[in-house]
Amino acid sequence: MFERLFPRRKPDPTPLPQPNAQLALGALLVRVAMADRSYQATEVGQIDRILSATFGLKPLEAAKLRATCEALERHAPGTPEFARILRDEVDYEARKALADAMWSVALADGERDADEEVQLLAIETALGLSDEDIAAARQAALRQE
Template structure:
C-alpha cells in the first residue's frame, strides 16, 4: 500500500490523499450515500447536492473537500458495491449513535424526492442491519428524517 508521499508523487492531490488515508470512514459513508442515491437507477443533481451538504454538515468539510470526497465515492460505487467493507469501516469508526446518524443520512438521501421505491426500500432494510442498527432504531431514524423533511417543506 502506498504511503502519503508516494501517493502525492504518483499524482494524487493532497486533499485526495488526506480523504483516502486519514478518514476512511468518510469515504465509506459517502460511498453508501451514493449507493442510496443511485438505488433507483438515477443520480439527480438534487441528490448530489444533498450528499454534498450532508458531508459538509456531518464531517465539517469545506465545499471543495466535500466535492473531492463525493467524486471518490462515486468512483468506488461504480467499481462495485462493497457494502460489507464500507459498513465494517463505519462499525469500527462509530459507536451506536454515530451509526444511527449514518442511517439518518441514508434516509435523508432516499427520501429526498418524497418517495421510496422498491430498490431504495430494499437497501434501507439491508444497510442498517449491516451497521448493527436495530429495526426499531432504523424506524425511529426514518421517522426523524421524515419529520425534518416535512418541517422544511411545510
C-alpha cells in the first residue's frame, strides 16, 4: 500500500561524459539530423558511418558512440560550446571536412530542409569556417544531391 502512495524514486541516470572532440562532433551531427524534427534511419546510418570512418570504429562501437552523443545532444551545452571544443582540438582543414560530413547527414534523408540548413550555417560559423569554405561545402553537398 505504501509503495503505491510513495513510489520509489528512480535512481539518478548515469551522468553524461564531459564532451571531447569525438562526442562534440557526434552531438553536432545528431543536432543537424534532428533540426527538422525528424530523425530518420538514413540519418542515423550516415552518422554511424561518419563516426566509424572518422575515428576508426567498428559499426557497433560507432552506434554506441552515437547513442551517447544523442543523450549528450539532448542534455548538454549548446552549439557554441561543442564548436569551441572542436575549434580547440581539431585543425582548420579537419573542421572543413566536418562541414562536409554534416551536410551529408542533413541530406541523408533525401530532402533539403530550411531548419537543417540554418542549423548547419550556425555550426559552420561557430566552427570558425570562412564564408568561402561554408559556401564551398554547401555547393559540394548540393551537387551530390
